[in-house]
Amino acid sequence: MVELTVDERQRIVTLLASLSVLTTESGRAEMLNLAGLDELVPHIDVTGPPLVAASRIVTHLSAYGRISRDQEALGRFLNLVATLVGREQQDFIAALLLKHHMMVPVSPARPVTAWRGADSAGSVEEKIITSNTLRPVHFLEQALTAARAVCHIHVRQGATGWTGTGFLVAEDLLLTNEHVLPSADLLAGTRFLFNYEDDPQGRPRPVETAYASGGYFLADRSLDFALVELADRPGERWGRLALAASPPLVGERVNIIQHPGGQPKQIALQSNFVEYVDDTVIQYVTATLPGSSGSPVLTDDWRVCAVHHAGGNLKEPATGSRYFRNEGYRTCRILDRLPSDLRSRLN
Template sequence: MSELALRCTNRERKWRGAATRRGAMPRLMERGSLKPVDRLTMRKVLRDAFKTPPRMKDLLLAINRDFDDYYGMGDDYPEAVQKLVDRANEELWWMELLAAAHTARPTDPLLAEFAAEFNLAPIPVETTARGTERIPAGDLEAKVRAANPMLDVLVWRTRLGEIEGRVCRVECPPGKARGTGFLVGPDVVITNYHVVKDVIDGTWAPEHVLLRFDYKVLSDGVKLGEDKTYSLAADWLIDHSPYSAHDLEAIPTGEPAVDELDYALMRTAGAPGREPLFPGDPNSAARGWIEVPPGRAELDFGRQKALFIVQHPDGKPMQVALDTDSITGVFGNQTRLRYRTNTEGGSSGSPCFGPDWQWIALHHSGDPMYGGPQYPARWNQGILVSAIVNLLEQRGKLVALGSR
């Protein structure tokens, strides 16, 4: 493991341990029965997301169940969905049903909001004096509007649903999370150089790397639903750029060079970006990929302070960390962005977004002086997308990105 990876892991493990002792982190959902009010909500969001019996039938077939078992003679569609949810609740497979429904319709904002209540969709979190805490559904709209007054919370959730399926866990060996990655082309994933340094330098063979999408797990360690995994292609390494020695300095003595950007661009075996998110559903959208922002316009970080990070914490559901007053500065050579938005172990390689969901940075490290609650982190740090694009263009590798 690289020195930067080790520092990131130790720093985030200390922070996570402190937050857990305070009880600040959202708990992974235990399996159990739904409350009556939640059963009513689940019936409604399922009916709205799957508006006809054939579409509900496709959903049930994908989890090896038959909707006809819940659709009696003389029942109308709402009655059938009611019986479906009641039966799933009684037999304790409602979480499997809800997880499958969200995977099939990730951009349905009301379904996503309900699924997030049970950690089955990305959990909005924020940093408080007590650590990282879940943002209650009733407070999320105010947070979103504070970040971007023109953005409605339903539109915000819809965009998050699109992004969710494009973010993966990077594992090496399979089952051991090293960091986060995300699709930037049909068959191209980007992560930090330090996440896969051991593979690049030959310590681990590329065959040991696994990219895991749609990862959902309960607090007892049981996986829920079907995740999708991809290996690396034979010609897997498209381009890479190491981190800088200055990234390891508590008090930096200089700026990283413009070719020290801590990224690795990797080609996958197969094209996950073009494949359906939910293969059992003929109406499923393709997974897609995160696009490079158009043009080369400079972003006004003096005015634009909000930052969202979609991260895959170790062994936990996906989170989106929000901070409406996050960005604190940009390096003079436009390679690094510093911000307050907190991250957890496993977040190296996560995408950072501005308030309009424009991809602006690749998260890669935190404050080297961080030492737990007694020595709070002064900042987190990401690599600006514009710097990565410039270097790829100089090297003739920009064509690898799907939006180009």
């Protein structure tokens, strides 16, 4: 149970009531579902004016308590809300999550200022209708194998912290975003959690925690990647992801295995079309959330073509139109920044 102060509760309710997505009953239910709280939706009255509905949601989630060992129901919901608000409100939510031990806030992604791609979002909808979505059954087996190498990253810095996603590219090397792990000074307080996921009955699987070895570390801000050496070679147990030799084409699909909103491992397989490719970035409409930063962007043969780092509903400079897209830096560009001995280990 989360015991908020009167001021904290008032500020949260006012913030929720101001969000356009929470002005309708369907939007409120969808936000709860997106936060992984779908089992609670039938028990929460989401009808009425925004302030009334927001108050009911906060009351119910506060009283419900923990939904997992280290996550409160209210924390899961607020972590999602943080993706829809400005930096000042994000900081307020992050402080609240840490103060009341609700969960670790996700790592805020840096904004992307230039988006490129198709002229119309309608073309994506048409592709969803007409595209061939048939796959062999072993496609799912390959997805589960690839998912083993993806981990939840929990960074702790003094009284603050954040989460992200990473993946093994060698038995002892892990790739993530620079904005998740910007400095080697953070490694002592960072945990890499493998198998942080639920089983078919919705029960948490046993988690293996890995740590940095104190060896190799490289962070590159311009391509937003960090490569860190882990102790005890976790890739011998969890596998590694291979890198794609060539990028997907516009209109092809990319899948992302991730820890959205700091939640147990999830995968985005639907509505996952590539919208733009150049020598440095790939842009796509595959679903992500903050906390997904550092996830592998995977082709349909389960090879990593990019490292996811940012997204948003922003203007396309060439047309002034707005598109909701995500973006990853291509692995070929990341490889170019690595010493030759390391490049050979990742191929």
